[in-house]
Amino acid sequence: MASSTQDLEQFVRDALGRGCSRPSIEKALGDAGWEPEQTRGAMAAYADVDFVVPVPRPRPYVSAREAFLYLVLFTTLYLTAYHLGSLLFELINRAFPDAASPYNNGVSRSIRWSVSSVVIAFPVFLLLSVKIGKELAQQPIKRLSAVRRWLTYLTLFVAAVVLICDLITLVDGLLGGDITTRFVLKVLVVAAIATVVFGYYLWDLRRDERAA
Amino acid sequence: MSPRRGIRWLSAGVSVVVLAAVLAGLSVLGSPMHQRALRLDTIRTSNLGQLAIGISGYWAAHKALPPTLESIDPSDSHHRDPVSGQPYGYGLVDATTYRLCAQFDTASEQESYRAGAFIPPNLGRWKHPQGMHCFVTDVRQAGAGIY
Incomplete structure (x- = not known):
């Protein structure tokens, strides 16, 4: 997703106003040294409608309601992902008790809290995802919302960091000869959760960029 | 596979995993x-x-x-x-x-x-x-x- 500068849009507006054809404007910009993505972004700001003056296309605006929806969506996503991981960790601890750490063999207090969190946060997350999906289907311009994009990239960042730390833990375990079934299963759980979150939201962002 | 069907499969899969984990947790808790x-x-x-x-x-x-x-x-x-x-x-x-x-x-x-x-x-x-x-x-x- 490229950003267009004020000058660029002003230029396109003036050129369209004088009746220049779109391909000629694009060629002139390309010759001047602008990147094709930036050119496309500026051209897309004005609709291909026959009118005396160039007609601007609708743009997404920052809305507090949207910020609320996306914040709740990603908060419940983080809660679900973290507590699902924590729950699976405790179940793995129970299934493969380690004599070397007797206090880590499936703490029921932790299981209780994780189950409670997942039971509440996951359905809320699903409902919000469906709701937002419907809104996007009706008004695809909302895909370009800044709130949506920033929070999605933030989630990608968190998932990427989690994945990197997980791999570091794996290598560290390998070097330390710490490879038990318990350890490997835990590494796999973290990798699976982080990869699913990362993969889905990256795909979602690509869809946004194609729709732009 | 169209995007909508892909998403359906993904949410179904994730829901199954979540449900299984929750049930296992509940069985441990009693x-x-x-x-x-x-x-x-x-x-x-x-x-x-x-x-x-x-x-x-x-x-x-x-x-x-x-x-x-x-x-x-x-x-x-x-x-x-x-x-x-x-x-x-x-x-x-x-x-x-x-x-x-x-x-x-x-x-x-x-x-x-x-x-x-x-x-x-x-x-x-x-x-x-x-x-x-x-x-x-x-x-x-x-x-x-x-x-």
Whole structure:
């Protein structure tokens, strides 16, 4: 997703106003040294409608309601992902008790809290995802919302960091000869959760960029 | 596969995993009544632990076991069952061995940590089945007064 500068849009507006054809404007910009993505972004700001003056296309605006929806969506996503991981960790601890750490063999207090969190946060997350999906289907311009994009990239960042730390833990375990079934299963759980979150939201962002 | 169907499959898969994990967690926890019984039993073993400390302190001072629980701590704060209010059972087996008894709601679980319990980590000392159970301790044993 490229950003267009004020000058660029002003230029396109003036050129369209004088009746220049779109391909000629694009060629002139390309010759001047602008990147094709930036050119496309500026051209897309004005609709291909026959009118005396160039007609601007609708743009997404920052809305507090949207910020609320996306914040709740990603908060419940983080809660679900973290507590699902924590729950699976405790179940793995129970299934493969380690004599070397007797206090880590499936703490029921932790299981209780994780189950409670997942039971509440996951359905809320699903409902919000469906709701937002419907809104996007009706008004695809909302895909370009800044709130949506920033929070999605933030989630990608968190998932990427989690994945990197997980791999570091794996290598560290390998070097330390710490490879038990318990350890490997835990590494796999973290990798699976982080990869699913990362993969889905990256795909979602690509869809946004194609729709732009 | 169209995007919508792909998303449907993904959410179905994730929901199945989440549901399986939640059910496994619930089966480990047992019913809420069971959890409450475990907590009450923890309070009971915690009380008995404090009584054991008091008994060892009495032994260190008097070189004899206390005749009744009141001799240790007149304030009576942890001499009674938290639910029924009955005093804990206390008796002498011989000059250096005593017995502490309580009525337990459920059998102890192989749990090394429960939030909020006074029980320090001495695994196995306070294992008990459901119902009335007595712990027989020799007061001269190392650690008898510690936990």
